[in-house]
Amino acid sequence: MKCPYCSHPEDKVVDSRSSRENDSIRRRRECLRCQRRFTTYEHIEEIPLMVIKKNGQRQPFDRNKITAGLLKACEKRPISAQRIESILDTVEKSLLRRHNKEVTSWQIGELIMKKLHSVDQVAYVRFASVYREFKDVGEFMKELKDIVKKERK
Amino acid sequence: MKCPYCSHPEDKVVDSRSSRENDSIRRRRECLRCQRRFTTYEHIEEIPLMVIKKNGQRQPFDRNKITAGLLKACEKRPISAQRIESILDTVEKSLLRRHNKEVTSWQIGELIMKKLHSVDQVAYVRFASVYREFKDVGEFMKELKDIVKKERK
DNA sequence: AAGATTACCACAATATAATGTAGTTTTTTT
DNA sequence: AAAAAAACTACATTATATTGTGGTAATCTT
Structure with missing residues (x-):
């Protein structure tokens, strides 16, 4: 120590x-x-996970709620429901592995975005534009350009 | 264990x-x-304390900011600056003693209110009406009545 | 899909932590 | 302001944790 x-x-x-x-x-x-x-x-390694929402209120981590948001972001994208479940698995596990009893919804969003980014970039942008306002328009355009470039290939 | x-x-x-x-x-x-x-x-017992604000952003615990809000709530009330400092002391220490690295601004408000309530109830109501919207008007009226009753004595 | 990192598992030898008792101080509650 | 609870202190005895080695499996990165 x-x-x-x-x-x-x-x-x-x-x-x-x-x-x-x-x-x-x-x-x-x-x-x-x-x-x-x-x-x-x-x-003891924490098992119960509390989410701190934007308004400061706590509530137990509800995987289904997050799944819903993710599914919406992935509409019409080539991502299977299985894929989404596996993203959620990863995120949930890595949250449980933290030593912190509490997570903000913002942190959860960040984790999902990181994963999503490596899986489907268009879905990523959709999700990101909801969950996090891009700090400035420049950043958003930069993301879009990168993605369009890759899609063209 | x-x-x-x-x-x-x-x-x-x-x-x-x-x-x-x-x-x-x-x-x-x-x-x-x-x-x-x-x-x-x-x-190790945690020393650095991060505050999670309502918008989900973190920032280091800043005692001065809280002092400012408290001072305002105690304007024209018979509470010495010393008294206020001691309330802040208690709150800060009890936050540091928690095992949790992070606190929401809401939790801090609750702690202050608890202390303030036992020191000056009028100041308490002023502070509370800013920091926490009373869940319903009934609760607010109940607080007021109790205080008015005591003041009359 | 391969490579790296981390958790988990087992076993054996060594070193260090747990526990009871008890006194003081600090903090919280009434 | 007093009483109660919690944290820190010391010391002695007993019991248990730590560390190295080494292997498997799961996960993260690229």
């Missing part, structure tokens, strides 16, 4: 206690180089 | 590895009752 003060990688545990609910372990560690102390927490 | 499947409090560590950057330890644990396995992560 890297010391937060001096970045030294070695330390020792000075105290270790379970929380009353046994849902975490608090350890008090001491850096072997600078002797300073710090606290760490051990947690 | 409580088993996420059967809630049994005893388990053993089956594998334990540092992340390459030494900023966390991943442990693979096995429940002593149901034998199922799960993963835990140990992290």
